[in-house]
Amino acid sequence: xxxxxxxxxxxxxxxxxxxxxxxxxxxxxxxxxxxxxxxxxxxxxxxxxxxxxxxxxxxxxxxxxxxxxxxxxxxxxxxxxxxxxxxxxxxxxxxxxxxxxxxxxxxxxxxxxxxxxxxxxxxxxxxxxxxxxxxxxxxxxxxxxxxxxxxxxxxxxxxxxxxxxxxxxxxxxxxxxxxxxxxxxxxxxxxxxxxxxxxxxxxxxxxxxxxxxxxxxxxxxxxxxxxxxxxxxxxxxxxxxxxxxxxxxxxxxx
Numbered sequence: 001x002x003x004x005x006x007x008x009x010x011x012x013x014x015x016x017x018x019x020x021x022x023x024x025x026x027x028x029x030x031x032x033x034x035x036x037x038x039x040x041x042x043x044x045x046x047x048x049x050x051x052x053x054x055x056x057x058x059x060x061x062x063x064x065x066x067x068x069x070x071x072x073x074x075x076x077x078x079x080x081x082x083x084x085x086x087x088x089x090x091x092x093x094x095x096x097x098x099x100x101x102x103x104x105x106x107x108x109x110x111x112x113x114x115x116x117x118x119x120x121x122x123x124x125x126x127x128x129x130x131x132x133x134x135x136x137x138x139x140x141x142x143x144x145x146x147x148x149x150x151x152x153x154x155x156x157x158x159x160x161x162x163x164x165x166x167x168x169x170x171x172x173x174x175x176x177x178x179x180x181x182x183x184x185x186x187x188x189x190x191x192x193x194x195x196x197x198x199x200x201x202x203x204x205x206x207x208x209x210x211x212x213x214x215x216x217x218x219x220x221x222x223x224x225x226x227x228x229x230x231x232x233x234x235x236x237x238x239x240x241x242x243x244x245x246x247x248x249x250x251x252x253x254x
Contacts, residue, residue, distance in 0.1 A: 038064070220249065
């Protein structure tokens with residue numbers, strides 16, 4: 001009789017934005033489950049700090065400084081991860097940016113920057129690692145989207161577009177790569193109390209209005225999201241493909 005397994009011993013993961021916020025917690029959670037983790041992000045200082053924490057968990061703690069606004073640099077980062085790890089079994093496309101501004105004030109530069117980091121780079125990173133996954137006939141790709149990819153949020157035109165695109169990209173890649181034993185899924189969190197979440201929703205009046213729409217009466221915590229990612233990275237999710245797990249305390253159920 002088979003039972004669900006969340007054991008990741010022997011697996012190797014690339015986590016973008018693994019030095020802070022949700023990605024930081026995801027990286028540590030994967031390491032704790034036995035995975036060898038390679039993290040990428042912009043800040044070398046926080047990358048080194050997180051790598052030290054990964055090592056304390058018994059993980060090698062590889063890291064690479066890259067700005068995903070540079071697509072060629074993002075692809076090179078993925079190549080480096082493959083080289084260092086000897087192949088990527090699990091990809092967590094987590095890195096993302098946003099800018100809060102009314103649609104009439106969105107510039108072409110800001111639009112392009114958000115769409116490049118949040119959607120273009122994740123696609124080309126996935127494309128880069130998929131060839132190795134296809135050769136090995138194994139892969140787990142998890143896109144960290146957002147509830148804002150499933151419903152509109154005022155002053156987030158580019159961000160909502162990028163995260164909605166990521167959810168449909170997840171479905172397309174799942175359809176194309178399922179025959180190679182690659183699972184492509186997404187998670188869509190509501191506001192999660194990371195530094196970026198605090199910056200946008202920290203004002204008491206803004207916070208109260210948002211929490212009032214969440215049946216569980218609180219914002220998400222990084223562990224809420226990393227739990228869903230860990231499930232999708234594990235053998236327990238082997239027959240789930242092209243799906244988006246909403247991590248929102250029930251707000252989309254209303």
